[in-house]
Every structure is written in structure tokens, then in C-alpha cells.
Amino acid sequence: MTTRRAATILAVILTVTAVVAWRWWHDHPPYGPEALELTSSLSLVSNDEAQAALGENAPAPFATGRDQLVLGRVSWQTPPKPLDGGYFAIFLIDKRTDHKPEVFGVSAPQEAVGIGSAGIESRITERYSWLRGAGDATFGDDEWRSNGNRLHVADETAAPLAFVALFPYLEEPHPEASMATAPVALSDLLLAMVYLGPDGQVYWAQRLQG
Numbered sequence: 001m002t003t004r005r006a007a008t009i010l011a012v013i014l015t016v017t018a019v020v021a022w023r024w025w026h027d028h029p030p031y032g033p034e035a036l037e038l039t040s041s042l043s044l045v046s047n048d049e050a051q052a053a054l055g056e057n058a059p060a061p062f063a064t065g066r067d068q069l070v071l072g073r074v075s076w077q078t079p080p081k082p083l084d085g086g087y088f089a090i091f092l093i094d095k096r097t098d099h100k101p102e103v104f105g106v107s108a109p110q111e112a113v114g115i116g117s118a119g120i121e122s123r124i125t126e127r128y129s130w131l132r133g134a135g136d137a138t139f140g141d142d143e144w145r146s147n148g149n150r151l152h153v154a155d156e157t158a159a160p161l162a163f164v165a166l167f168p169y170l171e172e173p174h175p176e177a178s179m180a181t182a183p184v185a186l187s188d189l190l191l192a193m194v195y196l197g198p199d200g201q202v203y204w205a206q207r208l209q210g
Contacts, residue, residue, distance in 0.1 A: 029195060029203035036076035038193065040208040042092075042186050045071040050105065050164040060105040066169035068182040070101075072191060074208065075160035085198030088153035089121060091134050092165050093190040094180040095210060098133035100148025101165035102179045112155035113163075117146055120200040128205045131192060148179045 045053065050060035050069045063069045074090060093100055104115045122135030136147050151163060169182040191209035196202055 027197075027201050027203075029197075030081045031079060033193070033195070033204055033206040035080055038074070038076050038206060038208060040072070040074045040191055042073075042189060042191055042209050043071050044186065045069050045164070053162050054105050054107045054164060058105055058107050060164045061103045061166035063166060066182055068167040068169070068184055070165045070167065070184070070186075070189065072163050072165065073160065074163075074191075074193065077159075079156050083154065083156050086196055086201075086203075088156075089124075089134075089194045089196060090151040090153060090161075090163075091131065091190070091192045091194065092150070092163075092180075093131070093133035093192070094184060094188055095133075095190050096188055097180065098147070099178055099180040100133055100150060101167060102148050103166040103168075104149060104151065105164040106151065107162040108153075108155070108158045112153070112158040113161065114152040114154065115149050116152060117149050118152075121150075121194075121196070123200065123202050124194055124205060127202050130190075130207070131194070131205055133190070134192075134194070146178065 047060070047062055047069065050071060053071050053073075054060050061069060070092065072090075072092060091100065106113050106115065117136070119136065124134040125132050128134075133147060134150070151161075153161070165180075167180055167182040167184050170177070173181055187210070189210050190207070192205055192207050194202065194205040
């Protein structure tokens with residue numbers, strides 16, 4: 001083997017090693033869920049109880065008729081490192097349909113905890129089959145639709161966090177409706193927290209309830 005060929009092979013090996021090392025570092029979580037000492041609860045509440053839980057500065061969803069309200073509480077210790085562009089996603093999912101609620105009220109300021117969805121979170125379902133409802137809903141072979149919302153925690157100091165989700169009662173729900181509806185029991189619900197990195201890396205998912 002010539003010196004030139006040996007140098008070329010060595011360069012390739014070093015490049016591959018560097019790529020593998022970078023991917024490991026890029027996808028490796030800064031810490032695991034055990035570092036947060038997570039606690040949580042879910043309960044069915046009235047309109048008055050929902051508003052009291054969120055406080056006077058955060059409007060709670062309003063239930064009428066046969067609608068239902070679910071109060072969730074999630075608390076964690078301050079993590080060892082800041083989120084730095086990453087975020088915690090908190091999912092409340094009806095396990096019967098894999099759908100999420102659309103309407104939430106949250107005790108934290110909007111800049112700390114947002115409400116919405118992101119297509120990149122479909123990666124979660126690829127890694128965690130029990131979180132099928134985290135991604136968009138699929139209809140047919142090539143149609144994707146929003147599947148309700150989740151909470152986007154951008155501030156790691158937002159705990160303890162309280163939220164209220166509205167489960168509306170639909171007299172005649174559309175067969176392709178993609179949001180969670182009433183009637184619902186607490187045993188039907190899955191509450192989970194997922195840590196995503198600044199580039200959409202799925203660091204880990206932790207089942208909290210259900």
C-alpha cells in the first residue's frame with residue numbers, strides 16, 4: 001500500500017468517525033426525564049374550577065351543555081441545562097382515537113408556553129408507537145390534517161404548569177373529525193411530555209398519565 005493510498009484511507013476513516021461522533025452529540029439528550037422529577041395529575045372540572053386553577057389573568061375555555069373540561073397539572077424541577085432553542089411538548093391525547101384537544105387555557109404567559117402543532121413532531125410517532133396521536137392525522141394514502149394541539153414549553157422555568165383542555169360535545173361528529181371530543185373519561189386519556197432539541201431532535205418522551 002502506498003503512502004498516498006494509506007493517507008486517503010485514513011482521511012476517510014477520520015471523516016466517518018467525525019460524522020458519527022457529531023450525530024451522536026447532536027442527537028444525545030443533555031439530560032434524561034429523571035433529572036426533572038416530573039409529577040402530574042388530570043381531573044374533570046367545572047367552569048368555575050377551571051378558571052380558579054388558571055388564575056384571573058388566564059382565561060379558561062368555557063364548557064356548555066355536554067362539553068367537558070379536563071384540568072392538567074405538570075410540575076418539574078429546574079433542568080440542569082437551559083432549553084437553548086429546544087422545547088418541551090406536552091401532549092394530552094384521547095387514546096381511543098389518537099386525537100388531541102384543540103382549545104386550551106394555560107396558567108403560564110404565552111411567551112413561556114404556546115399552543116399549537118408542528119409537522120416536525122410526526123418524528124415522535126416514528127420513535128414512540130404509544131404516542132401515535134402526537135403527529136398529524138392521516139386520511140387515505142396521502143392526506144394529512146392537523147390533529148388538535150399540544151403545549152409548547154419554551155421556558156424551562158414555567159413549572160408548575162396548569163392547563164385546561166376543552167372536549168366539546170358534538171351531536172353528530174364528522175367521521176373524519178380530527179380533534180378530541182366529549183364524552184371522555186380520565187381513563188381514556190394519555191398525558192405525555194417530550195423533549196425536542198433546537199433542530200427537531202426527539203431527545204426523549206415520558207408517559208405521565210394513562
